[in-house]
Amino acid sequence: MRASVLLSTLAMALVAHATSLTGPRTLVLLDNLDETDTYLDLWTDLEDRDYNVTLHDVSSPIDLSKNDQRLFDNLIILSPKMKDYPQGMSAKSVVGFVADGGNIIIAGSPELGNTLRELSREFDVEFDSRFTTVLDHFNYDQDLGKEKHDAIVVDPTTHMAKFDAIVPLEKVPGPVLFRGIAHYANPSNSLLTPILWAPQESYSWESVNLGESADQDPTISGKDISLVSVMQARNNARIAFLGSTEMLSDTFFSASAKRSGEDGVVSGNRKFIEELTKWTFQEKSALDVVAVEHHKVGEEEAPAHYRIKDNMTYSIYIAEYHDGEWHPFSADDVQLELIMLDPYVRKTLDQLPLDDQSTLGIFTTTLQLPDQYGVFKFTVNYKRPGLTYIESVTTVGIHPFRHDQYPRFISQAKPYYTSAASMGVGLLIFSFVYLWGGLESSAKSTKKE
Template sequence: MRLVLFLSALAISLVAQAASLTGPRILVLLDSLDDGAAYTELWNDLRGRQYNVTLHDVSSPTSLSKHDRRLFDNLIILSPKMKEYPKGMNSKAVVRFVADGGNVLLAGTPELGNTLRELSREFDVEYDSRYTTVLDHFNYDTDLGKEKHDTIVINPATHLAKIGAIVPLEKIPGPILFRGIAHTVNPSNSLLTPVLWASQEAYSWESVNPNESADQNPTVYGKDISLVSVMQARNNARIAFLGSAEMLTDKFFSAPVKKRGDKEAQSGNRKFIEELTKWTFQEKGVLDVAAVQHHKPGEKETPEHYRIKDNMTYTISIAEYHDDNWHPFSADDVQLELIMLDPYIRKTLDQHPLGKKSTTGTFSTTLQLPDQYGVFKFTVNYKRPGLTYVESVTTVGIHPFRHDQYPRFISQAKPYYTSAASMGVGLLIFSFVYLWGGLDSSPKTTKKA
């Protein structure tokens, strides 16, 4: 069996470049190489997408980097029973791997050990207590979960995040089967996004015998149970957290879904995992700024600086990577900010119509610069779940008017102009009346008696 897996991994390693922008090299950690036989369809899917997969058991030494250079581009952890990392690896090495731009997929089971629990806590993800299982006595598979009600059926139409960049709903052919452990995410961490969650009737409990009475209340239940969550770090590295390693197995990929009261349906696990791994390994949802321009209206050249209250046109071109190619990015909420310590202007950009041969989406706006001189940053800071972050900063100087560019008369001074003019007119009238107003200035004589 080990020889077969080794030859399979060797054949995959001979494949050329993968569609991932991160790279084609994947390291898979398993509790035992024999466990890899349960994921044959997963390896075939990755091979079809031109990945080089290295299967490795935790008892053998390995390393994620050498001389500060990554040896692998992506890491899949399917070793929930792992008590300690392979020699040459530790929790800090995995965190450093993510900080260097590597992507990670971590799948747990009810037997998840403290080693991987501590790793998940580094990213604000908390798995439930050991040997706990997600149970649902209303939404379970009547074949795989008949006895324990631990194989639950998830309806993607109601329990899948409406984020097409991660897992588009229209590509999931049927319900999703899940058997595993629950986890929760820190709601204050904006980098974390729950992708799949349990129904309102589900709960997490350490007993998997439905005939036993519960000796305590479940620690997590209902929609608070996250089944699959993802995180995109600030450097755009991606991490996926799954509560079920069985979701990725051949058994769950091909098993028909038989929920009580519903017709038999096709399992959506294979397509769900395919779309999830595409996102995790950066095969889609990747944005890139192709060009940034700014100039005065009617001109094409970028000036060295602007003057206060000038009109300015700003244009940015953004491309999105998916389906092995770059495509024009389309959105209606891309904003431009003019910042000097604080934003002075924030305006939504208008998208240009897409041409037949367009490879980027072009957004622009025309605005009047503020009546404030200094060094400004023209910033587009676009962050949306499922998409890599766009941070484009252009530094531009805005100068005041020169002394001969100010208007000779300004409207704000009209009251002063009026008062000065009225004083002049009043003086002229007074002088005219005083000098020529008909007053008799000759000396008067009085008759003596």
């Protein structure tokens, strides 16, 4: 087993030469290639991280896969006005791209068309009506949102999810600027996680009728407005939903966020998008089970089967990928379950101390197997927001005692042993008395007669 751990570690080191675990091939869909200059800083950031960026117009044909093999590893859709998919693409092919392990970023705008709306619904995300935008008359930017109050300033310390695995708060140097459409992430979908939401004073309204008086209430307002949400599919493919394409533009990257009556500070858009793309393209927060060990206490090799009530030791080796390298994973909530239809044992694993040369997090525990024989599964099912899912299952057999392995005497059965012994002694006494106790007196009385 030790040799397999070393071989797995070597294989991980050979794979980790790329920045992204899924691969560097990235396709970007634009409404028009004339918009390329709008996102120059984004292309620069991606290329600096060794991505092969392919810019594509939605009017030209393109294929996501060929002969059941992905032609791209990541997809960025910056074409909210798209009415039809490019020739060779469809909603089915995009969903299949995710099912095959590809990662997607979908960015919308108030002009979002039905094509991307229907695609987002496939992942339980609903964008607001067309030509609506998020407005805030208290938290708007003095420069970009001065006229319509549609460029809002979002404070990440109060309106961003505290998931360091996705976007660490300390990595975002300032407020995030947003101008775009609201969306709603279904809270009953455990795979969806809102990352950035609107201030309490914000609301979604028709951007084309801002000068007219309102005749009805907004359909969505306050923190119910999701600005950025992410989803991790069950196969660990990742999808990010943004309500604004302008969030990724050079203008918002370099702008100074300035509320009314406040001094301007550098916006946190560039670092926010950098961390978001790192997570979406699996440059970080990716876990891998390198090896699993189990054996009886005092032994080193895994037995062919266990016996009920055996004391056994279970260990699992987990690594985490970030910064282009594998590192030991650290956590205090990794649990082991012994399952036969239902869990019989659930126990939290202890992590062994890490050293400077360690590349694996080792989690272990010692426990007594249940007094139940059958086929059990040693299962580690670890699912946390932002981290790739771990589900390690090891099937083992647990046998009952053989007939010569049961204890000769059971202390709990002493009353039964005493009862049986007293019955035996009583039978002997009765037999002796009955057979020999009154024999002479009976003979004398017979002779006299």
